[in-house]
Amino acid sequence: MAVFTPVTNQQATDYLAQYALGDFVSLRGITAGIENTNFFLNTSQGEYVLTLFEVLNHEQLNFYIELMHTLASREVKVPMPQTRRDGTRIGTLNGKPAAIVDRLAGGYESDPGIQHCIIAGRTQAQAHLAARDFALYQPNLRGLPWWEETYPGIRPFLTDSQDRLFTASLEEQRQIQTGDDWKSMPAGACHCDLFRDNVLFDGTYDEPRMGGIIDFYFAGHDAWLFDVAVAVNDWCIERSTGALQPWLVQAWLQAYAQERPFTETEKKLWPIALRAAALRFWTSRLNDYFRPRPAQTLKPHDPTHFERILTLRVQQPVPPLP
Template sequence: MAVFTPVSDDDAHKLLERYTLGELVGLRGITAGIENTNFFLTTTRGEYVLTIFEVLTAQQLPFYIELMHHLAEHHIPVPQPQTLRDGSRLTSLHGKPAIIVTRLNGGYEPAPGPAHCALAGQTLARAHLAGQSFGIRQPNLRGLPWWRDTAPQVLPFLNPEQATLLRQTLDEQIAFAAGDIYPQLPEGPAHCDLFRDNVLFDGTFEMPRMGGIIDFYFAGCDTWLFDVAVSVNDWCIEPATGVFDPERLRAWLGAYAQVRPFAEAERRAWPTILQAAALRFWLSRLYDFYLPRPAQTLKPHDPRHFERVLRERRKALALALP
């Protein structure tokens, strides 16, 4: 369990005094995530999630918090940030920024089928369109500048073949971002981390219902195509190889395109952006694996998974965008 900051029942009682959310019933750590400390928080008035931010600063957080509020106001199923008695939505605990949001129904599907993929694609497209009217701008903090800064830190841990792959892919992404196609890609607020464990479903496997999108704390303004690529690189692959499953990929992209049709520039950029999405998570997993932050218990993901995904994207053409 990735808990960086312990929280006692007494801490939770005192925190709830700042809200009008009722009295504490229960507090339970969430056994997922490596960036924040998360707890399920049950009160006499409902079910919530308490998040303590270990990396992001109070100055960076308004983007994420207000984006969730904005999307919820536009009927996108996301956690609703709760308002304190003083009218703010951000507080602190043990000297770190903290927030309480509503807990959504459902659970994540570890082996999604085409129906799950279609619901995820459709909902992300709706979120992209709703985000167009959001007034705060903040870049994706794990975008190209971060890749450039992080690559030299992880290169000493790689063998020569891996180092060549990283350098070549990064150089190509730098060149692509400076080219003519990239500026034409539609962009705006993006989740940037829409893995299958960040989407909740109700219903049955055969007939799932969307529960909602969670964990917006990697969100930022980026191309929407990058957001799509991050998603399908997780939702629509065979985990052991990184190879796309055509049925799931068609379902995901088709449902997205029904809500927000893809532009011609996006079709041209698709193979390159798929590699960008794989590179981003290979780099972050390398960083977390070889240069971990102190924590009570920390289980970083195996970076070799996204190395395989990146190699697959470089050698095989993906299904064209609809």
């Protein structure tokens, strides 16, 4: 969410005229993140987020925007994409695809506790179920084929030990994800990037309320178990080491399973799904760190964080699915 593409107040005013959202009041860039350009947009009618998409094209965006619209329409807490006067929900601003969505209440919790994990785990399951008949299809663009395509570009930056870990993990995922068990697991449109900074909470720390899930622009069709693993690898860890915190893992998984029980195949593949999720984000962080795109405000994440997590998921047992 770095500011890759500047937008002036006048440009925002002109773009806003394509919507029935009131008059322009203010625009403020959001500096966190690394993929899209985001602004807080205030109008006389309310508060919104304006996004310019730096990588995704209009065709790809249709999946993400319509998925969010479907979830919001089915009362899952996600931002509602706003519809333009011409009936579409994606426009063009400064040569980039652009969209406006509701700005949700609350903020993200940097140190989530049990109640946060319960609420977020339950909402994740509700989102999976709400989108199970979603008609549009978009593969997870950061899935196994992308890891394979990206490896040659990041290989020169890896030490020998890092390369051994990466290639062994990649080969494991090739074998598992092309197998019948992985393909048989429940799957559908899912977030694929459900980190703690992509969930907003209202209320207090001890009594949080779900504000909503944001930033769906890595969403895609994948095994729901992979989506759960992505979340658990971020929410349910000791931050400095990456070690799983069993009480947080249990809180997340039990809350999820109350909405959608896990299958026996999912229980068997759970450790491998956690390794897949770790490899996915180690790959992307290596790529972002060593092969960055120019931006006005760019803060690439440290790739060693997910190297540590992947190493632990290979070496240590993980709490089982309920």
